[in-house]
Amino acid sequence: MFNYKVCLVFKKKDMILSQELNVENSDTARNRMIKITKVITSSDGLTIFFCSNEKITDFTEVFEMVTRFKNFMIAVQDISSLNDVDKYEETIFQQNESGNWEEMFFDAEPSLAFLDFKKAMTPEIYKKLLGHMYGSENLPLSYILLKKSKNLKDRRQQFISIMTACEIGVKEFYKESKPDLSIILDNLQSPSIPKLLGSIFKSYFEVEFPKELRKQIQKYVEQRNGFIHSSEKNIPTLEECLDCYIAVLKTLNYLNKINDNYLYYDLYEEEINLISVSNTQARIVFSDLIKERVSARQLNMSTGFNINLNYSKPKL
Incomplete structure (x- = not known):
């Protein structure tokens, strides 16, 4: 024994x-x-x-x-x-x-957990900050949920929280842009995000939501539903959580661009790639525009890594 x-x-x-x-x-x-x-x-x-x-x-x-x-x-x-x-x-x-x-002891495998864009505060954002502190400027619940999801260690909870932020964010966008729809949206228990970003979006705003991004969101909606209704064994990977986070961030950012909202940030549209260097190391590659802002001291990029133990490989 x-x-x-x-x-x-x-x-x-x-x-x-x-x-x-x-x-x-x-x-x-x-x-x-x-x-x-x-x-x-x-x-x-x-x-x-x-x-x-x-x-x-x-x-x-x-x-x-x-x-x-x-x-x-x-x-x-x-x-x-x-x-x-x-x-x-x-x-x-x-x-x-x-x-x-x-x-x-077990082999350790690092993986990227989150990215933070620590940007310089503009006069407009500072004004919004003061308004929010005084209670006269609301901060979207979707952004609070999304950004706080980075601190959730349970990947299943994290994934579900990210997609909940997406669902709330899409509803917030419609209610702000089309106040007449507020009553309908408030009474819909769980509106279809892919539909709200598909033909319905185009009919109301006369522009098509980015197709590839909508496909990603649809995939993550289906995954989220699977995690909710399946057993605890069904757990998303760290990469899936990060990819989902980035897709939702880009979705909310695009909606803010349509609404001309101060929360829109052009660098959220930039591509960030993680290139594997070895079995235990990876290198983050930022776009030229991100590098330019960092060089100009208008931005700092910080990253968080999770050290994952590979339980299938105990050290002998």
Whole structure:
């Protein structure tokens, strides 16, 4: 029998009741190679014990179980600390022949998580900022949701949040541009984004929404619906989340351009490419216009990377 444990250690004590929960054999676990044997909870953290008749060489299934464990503890037991990966450390151990626990390590793969355009504040934007602070200038909810989605660590939640921002943003655009449609849109539980960006868009604004961008949004709408109605195993990749974010950002930006809204930013239309240099490294290539603004000190570009552990490749 091979024994393993995953420790979720809080960086700051949480007020969790201390319990040691032994797991009895059940029909659910009977035919599984990897079985949960015990769960320990305390103010210092949470520990899940696993066992297997064979030595585990691919830990993907283990960490899928750990992810579901965390989601359950957040949703049912109100363990809010698990919402933020910066508030705890996650470590896996294997028990050696002497009965001692040895920490395990995995290959790390960096991937681009987000891009920030830290632009110079123009007098117009500064005026809007003051108006918003005084409560006389509204900031679209779609932009708040979209930009805050970058901080969501759960990729499923992040993807759904990004597409929710898109749906709200399209409705906000129509309500601002065509106030007469407000009552209809408010009573539509979930208007079809592809339709609102398709023939309906052209009939109202006498211009066609960018076709390729609309196709992307339609694809992401279908994916979003799949994530909502499918099991927790169906999780978008980091690349899908980033691509979805960029597509929605470009969509809202185009709508702001049509409305002549101050939120329109020309550089959001620029292409940014991520070129793989090696298995663990990539290089970001910015457009000439972005480079020009950076050189002129009108813009700073900052990026965030996620370090993803490849659980199928434990280091021996």
